[in-house]
Amino acid sequence: MVHRPHRYRAQAWLRRGALALLTLATTGWASAQLSIVLAGNHGLGTLEILLLALFVGCFLWIAFSFWAAIAGFAMLVARARQPGLRQPSPDAARLQTRSAVVMAVYNEDTARVFANMQAIYESVAATGQGHAFDFYMLSDTTDPDIWVAEELAWHTLTTRLGAGARAFYRRRRQNVAKKSGNIADFLKRWGRHYDYMVVLDADSLMEGKTLVAMARLMDANPGAGLIQAPPVCVNRNTLFARMLQFAGRIYGPVFAAGQAFWQMGEGNYWGHNAIIRTRAFMEHCGLPELPGKPPFGGHILSHDFVEAALLVRGGWSVWLVPELGGSYEEVPPTLLDYAKRDHRWCQGNLQHARVLGARGLNPVSRFHFVSGIMSYAASPLWLLFLGLGLTIAAVNTLFPKAYFGVQKQLFPDWPIFDAALAQSLFMLALGFLLVPRLLGVLLVLADGPARRGAGGAIRVLVGTVVELLYSTLLAPAMMLFQSKFVTKTLLGGTIEWSPQNRDDGGIPWPVAFRAHIGHMLLGLFVGLLSFAIDPALFLWLSPLVAGLVLAVPIAQLSSRRDLGAWLRKRRFFLIPEETAVPPVLERARAIFAELRARPRGEEDGLRRVLTDPLANAVHKLALATAEESQPAESAELFVARRKLANGQSLSAAEKALLLYDRATLDSRPLPAAA
Amino acid sequence: MDRLKTPSRSRPRSFSADAERRIRSFLRGFGVADEAVLKELVKRLRRMAPSASTAEIDAAAGLWFADFLGRPESEADKALAVGRVAWLTARAGKRWPLALFADAPPATLAEAIRRGLPALPPSILGDAMPAATLAPPRLRAAAAKPLRARPA
Numbered sequence: 001m002v003h004r005p006h007r008y009r010a011q012a013w014l015r016r017g018a019l020a021l022l023t024l025a026t027t028g029w030a031s032a033q034l035s036i037v038l039a040g041n042h043g044l045g046t047l048e049i050l051l052l053a054l055f056v057g058c059f060l061w062i063a064f065s066f067w068a069a070i071a072g073f074a075m076l077v078a079r080a081r082q083p084g085l086r087q088p089s090p091d092a093a094r095l096q097t098r099s100a101v102v103m104a105v106y107n108e109d110t111a112r113v114f115a116n117m118q119a120i121y122e123s124v125a126a127t128g129q130g131h132a133f134d135f136y137m138l139s140d141t142t143d144p145d146i147w148v149a150e151e152l153a154w155h156t157l158t159t160r161l162g163a164g165a166r167a168f169y170r171r172r173r174q175n176v177a178k179k180s181g182n183i184a185d186f187l188k189r190w191g192r193h194y195d196y197m198v199v200l201d202a203d204s205l206m207e208g209k210t211l212v213a214m215a216r217l218m219d220a221n222p223g224a225g226l227i228q229a230p231p232v233c234v235n236r237n238t239l240f241a242r243m244l245q246f247a248g249r250i251y252g253p254v255f256a257a258g259q260a261f262w263q264m265g266e267g268n269y270w271g272h273n274a275i276i277r278t279r280a281f282m283e284h285c286g287l288p289e290l291p292g293k294p295p296f297g298g299h300i301l302s303h304d305f306v307e308a309a310l311l312v313r314g315g316w317s318v319w320l321v322p323e324l325g326g327s328y329e330e331v332p333p334t335l336l337d338y339a340k341r342d343h344r345w346c347q348g349n350l351q352h353a354r355v356l357g358a359r360g361l362n363p364v365s366r367f368h369f370v371s372g373i374m375s376y377a378a379s380p381l382w383l384l385f386l387g388l389g390l391t392i393a394a395v396n397t398l399f400p401k402a403y404f405g406v407q408k409q410l411f412p413d414w415p416i417f418d419a420a421l422a423q424s425l426f427m428l429a430l431g432f433l434l435v436p437r438l439l440g441v442l443l444v445l446a447d448g449p450a451r452r453g454a455g456g457a458i459r460v461l462v463g464t465v466v467e468l469l470y471s472t473l474l475a476p477a478m479m480l481f482q483s484k485f486v487t488k489t490l491l492g493g494t495i496e497w498s499p500q501n502r503d504d505g506g507i508p509w510p511v512a513f514r515a516h517i518g519h520m521l522l523g524l525f526v527g528l529l530s531f532a533i534d535p536a537l538f539l540w541l542s543p544l545v546a547g548l549v550l551a552v553p554i555a556q557l558s559s560r561r562d563l564g565a566w567l568r569k570r571r572f573f574l575i576p577e578e579t580a581v582p583p584v585l586e587r588a589r590a591i592f593a594e595l596r597a598r599p600r601g602e603e604d605g606l607r608r609v610l611t612d613p614l615a616n617a618v619h620k621l622a623l624a625t626a627e628e629s630q631p632a633e634s635a636e637l638f639v640a641r642r643k644l645a646n647g648q649s650l651s652a653a654e655k656a657l658l659l660y661d662r663a664t665l666d667s668r669p670l671p672a673a674a
Numbered sequence: 675m676d677r678l679k680t681p682s683r684s685r686p687r688s689f690s691a692d693a694e695r696r697i698r699s700f701l702r703g704f705g706v707a708d709e710a711v712l713k714e715l716v717k718r719l720r721r722m723a724p725s726a727s728t729a730e731i732d733a734a735a736g737l738w739f740a741d742f743l744g745r746p747e748s749e750a751d752k753a754l755a756v757g758r759v760a761w762l763t764a765r766a767g768k769r770w771p772l773a774l775f776a777d778a779p780p781a782t783l784a785e786a787i788r789r790g791l792p793a794l795p796p797s798i799l800g801d802a803m804p805a806a807t808l809a810p811p812r813l814r815a816a817a818a819k820p821l822r823a824r825p826a
């Protein structure tokens with residue numbers, strides 16, 4: 001179903017064609033050069049051909065990213081907007097459409113998520129368009145204590161926002177299909193009341209004016225199914241996260257603009273900080289359960305890519321709009337938290353192999369799936385590439401080629417190795433990786449407020465060099481982590497759904513040691529082997545060897561908050577959003593501090609609901625608004641009631657059951673409110 | 675002990691005590707602590723819900739809150755839930771305890787309740803979201819058929 005002609009499509013294919021041509025041409029040239037290097041004067045053997053094939057796969061990937069980033073840089077320099085997206089009229093008319101801002105949470109820090117919601121709510125209200133937005137906290141929390149804390153935090157929020165505040169809370173009894181199921185449940189209940197919904201993660205923050213701008217863009221583009229605002233990473237204090245934030249802020253815009261350049265209306269969805277046309281989403285994005293067992297069967301984990309693909313299949317356009325601004329999120333605080341999140345994403349992206357061939361998908365959507373898979377599959381490919389290269393070198397050392405053959409010959413067959421060509425290839429690959437980042441730096445240096453906000457030109461340059469060194473050292477460990485995740489997933493392993501760590505806690509040395517001992521040993525082995533083969537080879541591999549051997553201190557030291565704070569005080573790894581803090585971030589921090597300072601009261605959620613009249617009333621109201629039914633009489637419920645009556649300890653599941661049990665909620669004598 | 679000796683006499687008294695306990699528990703849920711006030715409110719609620727069953731107490735209280743908040747009687751259950759939260763938020767159990775279930779509650783109470791009244795979400799629609807098909811193209815499915823049909 002096409003809702004209006006997508007005039008951008010011809011231009012989009014032209015852009016994609018140009019990128020594909022450049023990618024294929026550079027990969028072809030680089031592969032030809034490598035084949036010359038590998039062939040020497042003996043030709044290509046099986047190992048060399050295999051190595052070449054791996055190189056082609058890996059190089060295609062970095063070449064495409066490079067050319068897309070170059071295009072993105074050009075777009076940013078030209079201050080070009082998405083040509084296929086109609087801009088709304090500049091007059092600030094009252095919004096006529098209604099949007100729901102939904103925040104999906106799962107056992108999160110209650111004060112943090114409600115502080116974020118209040119800050120966004122107030123920011124929207126300050127635009128004068130508050131009438132057009134309702135806010136929903138959609139909880140999939142399984143811990144009954146956090147559940148009750150969320151209800152009380154919601155009550156506090158509505159009290160703080162004043163009479164008639166349109167902020168609602170709903171906790172789902174069964175968290176089927178995780179976040180996508182949570183959003184689907186919201187849509188089934190309330191979706192049709194709204195033209196659009198803005199999906200937020202627990203760590204998302206968005207400026208009110210951005211939300212209003214997104215709603216206006218949707219109004220102006222009736223064929224748009226989804227508009228994604230790329231988030232800037234903020235709020236972190238550990239060294240690891242601060243470098244990640246810095247890299248994201250300095251290099252990120254070039255890459256985001258590059259993606260927007262070739263994706264146009266067949267863009268992707270990042271799962272949050274996006275506005276979605278509810279009708280389109282409800283019609284096309286009901287996710288089926290894939291046949292078979294996890295990790296490839298069952299519920300779709302990385303639902304966002306699939307939802308974007310389904311919207312595009314349904315005739316709706318999906319846009320990434322980098323110029324929106326006012327969109328924020330947080331990064332994991334440590335390398336191990338980052339790796340844990342990567343494991344989840346890896347499993348989700350690899351599951352897309354099952355969806356890749358689905359009927360009727362747009363080729364660009366299929367490409368999104370492939371690129372998502374490649375963002376993890378590239379690691380084992382690089383690992384194989386390095387392993388194979390090392391093997392070839394070892395074979396050549398252990399079994400040297402004979403200079404003189406069986407037949408008599410006047411001159412020996414000197415082994416030919418074109419070192420200069422090999423070096424130029426290496427420099428080309430390095431350039432493809434570095435140039436987009438340097439272009440990002442250039443943009444920041446050229447932008448006065450951004451440059452000053454990031455600590456000034458010198459600090460931006462020093463920060464970039466240190467960050468590049470750090471990410472070079474980090475890359476081998478990440479390659480091994482991701483290779484492990486890919487292998488584990490392919491062998492049928494799954495990962496549990498656990499809440500993301502959002503606190504700035506460090507990694508203890510023993511934990512870092514346990515996580516990286518394998519990396520260290522492998523690094524030592526590769527270092528010794530390469531040195532034994534040829535000291536020159538060791539030098540080539542030294543960044544990889546150093547990254548692996550130093551993995552433990554890298555992980556531990558980078559997880560430290562004090563180092564991050566020390567560098568921040570000296571204005572290193574600063575981002576402009578820390579120098580001139582956006583109002584919504586500042587407000588969220590202030591509210592969070594206020595909420596944290598309040599006395600917490602009874603921690604046991606069930607006890608609190610049974611003894612505190614207000615907690616009891618708020619809990620019953622939450623159940624009433626969600627129209628939750630009384631649980632059926634069962635042995636579990638009977639046992640839970642008996643345990644409660646006898647003062648025995650209850651499991652989380654039993655507490656949750658009793659929190660739905662009307663008889664329990666009504667029967668307990670409540671003391672008068674203090 | 676009387677109850678054990680004379681079960682026939684004790685039955686209605688026990689029932690009455692049980693009803694009173696239910697009503698008192700219900701009223702304490704509104705933050706009413708003063709014994710004299712409780713006695714008066716128990717009398718009032720007994721008149722509103724003669725059987726004093728939990729359902730009847732809830733229904734009567736719900737109707738009172740629906741009337742007080744200007745909501746339709748069909749939403750009495752939600753009016754009770756939201757009204758109780760607003761009542762407790764306004765600490766009305768301490769400030770205006772005798773206004774609970776009164777025929778003419780004071781305007782100051784109405785204003786305090788209005789300020790603490792949480793908004794309710796819109797009605798639940800219960801729509802369906804059809805599951806999208808993610809099956810491979812027909813051609814491939816057809817091509818795979820002979821393989822599937824082949825005996826092991």
